[in-house]
Amino acid sequence: MSPLVSIAGLSVAFSGVPVLRGVDLALGKGEALGLVGESGSGKSVTWLAALGLLPRHAKVSGSVRLDGREILGAPAAELDQVRGGRVAMIFQDPASALNPVLTIRKQLCEALALHRDLQGNAVKAEARRLLDLVGIPDAGRRLEAYPHEFSGGQVQRIMIAMALAGNPDLLIADEPTTALDATIQAQILELLSTVRREMGMAMVLISHDLGVVAENCDRVAVMYAGRIVEQAPSNQLFADPVHPYAQGLIGALPPLDGPRRRLTAIPGTVPDPAMMPDGCAFAPRCTLASESCGHTAPSLAPIADGRTVACIRAEASRRALLGIAAE
Template identity: 50%
Template sequence: MTSTEVGNAAVTSDALDDEVMLRVEDLSVSFPTEDGVVQAVRGVSYEVKRGEVFAVVGESGCGKSVSSMALMGLLPKTARIEGRARYLDNDLLGRPDREVRGFRGSKLAMIFQDPMTSLNPVYTIGKQLAEAVLAHHRIAPKVAMERAIDMLDVVGIPQARKRAKSYPHEFSGGMRQRVMIAMAIINNPDVIIADEPTTALDVTVQAQILETLLEAKERVGAAIVLITHDLGVVAGMADRVGVMYAGRFVETGDVNEIFHATRMPYTAGLLGSIPDLDSEVAELTPIEGAPPSLINPPEGCKFMVRCPMARPACGESEPPLAPTDRPGHFSACKFSHELEGNQDTSEIFKPASVSGGAS
């Protein structure tokens, strides 16, 4: 890392630590399609405090990206969005675009998976960063450019002044993602939404980028909503975790809770299906079956058909996200108490016969 004094200079007094930066309440998103209404997100609620990293984790199609794009106003017009989302005291949803434009992009910043598509190929990196400042502040372009160069330095781009004159294609994938982080923090945001920020990158680069992201967060004192499918990334980055399945949270809690005191069979299954680099296991334990269709989904628990603990009661009604035996830990499973005291919760997925069923 180039010598950047990352850190503690920014706002992190204890009083501010508990300040809720973003509060999402009962967010639902649906898309009308030819085959019926797709309920992509069905009642998602969470809050993120200053300086906190909240990870939204789930497999593809679970609605994790859609829920954050709804906050940023990035969904197509056909999307029906319900529920409430508040940034500090400002409503984000259901208001005309021009009223929220002021803090979208400055106070609420987003980092996408693919940096190449988010950067305009015909402008230099420096100009694009400066532009991001000028969009929200009335300052001289020269000052904005200085700010851009500072930020490039912060995210660890060597010779920032020189590189600011380069075009996006002259940067490697990892460097571009650094630029995206610089762009996200350039207006001192309070919330950074990072949507699979490292999925398109190689592992050796991923580590650098995640580190940079954390440092950048510290620097501006923002909260991060980290959307990812990678439980390893979650383990290293998150303070709190929400596990999404079929459009809603099925388990939320502190990161250690989620990994070590799992109270939802789906989470247990996910954890069990990851091959571990440090140990030799003969058989992995997959979760059989596939996520349900979000068009007219079945009654009851949506994970029921894939769940080894399922029983008739699961099909009656969809279990709400309810408190478990542990503080701050919620689970949407009627039988979550059966997982209490279980050391290796993924055991429940150990199949009787390995071959059966398609995945």
């Protein structure tokens, strides 16, 4: 099956400082992919760059294909069909994504008019259907309300409705629940998974919360300092992480049940993008680093079916395995 989106060698630099250093990622139709990593790891920039949403001074290179068509550097007219149409995006802070002086109806209808061939009353009917779909009670009346009349969770529901206006094939949800309370987060995540199932939509869930990603995605990619360091089906990643950084992230998460253990904190901090170490970017913080880690950056290599890791230790053990198999 050809992937819906395939990203190859995507790099971004802001005024000469590389923040994304060669990201390769593919996403199938209807698949839910999680993207985790700490702040500054390039999770959001990957998708902002792919959709041409970065400011002009950002230097973007590489390739982003949507259904086989290159969209990186595509003309604005073509991108306008992609953004909001085939690919929709929702953000962490829904309140600032809505216009406070326009009613919800105006804003929803604007999205519908841009991306759907609807006329007159059909637009309003569709706007109402969308609000219903995302679980806003009394949708007909609430269309005339302004953003401030809704709670944080409801505003995020409205953002989801607007994202669905163009019938997208892919929804990119960038920290959609980070600003919400725990019980509201559970509601929004459930809504996202229902909508995805019903519309057969693919989803990229960007989050710093490993638990959120583990529960809602089929596959997870872990990013560190502008690169993907490990990619695996989510159950496998959390049961058996291979990359030391992925291991560190999971070890740093306090357990909610069972005996308490001392957290395995990753020492040090994320490197400054302007002073990226040679070789593997994680090596200075890695407890397992050897001298060779400082020479060349390891590339993402397959270690098992559907699993790739960028770590020379993993590569070495894989070669050993292959060697045994060859004999």
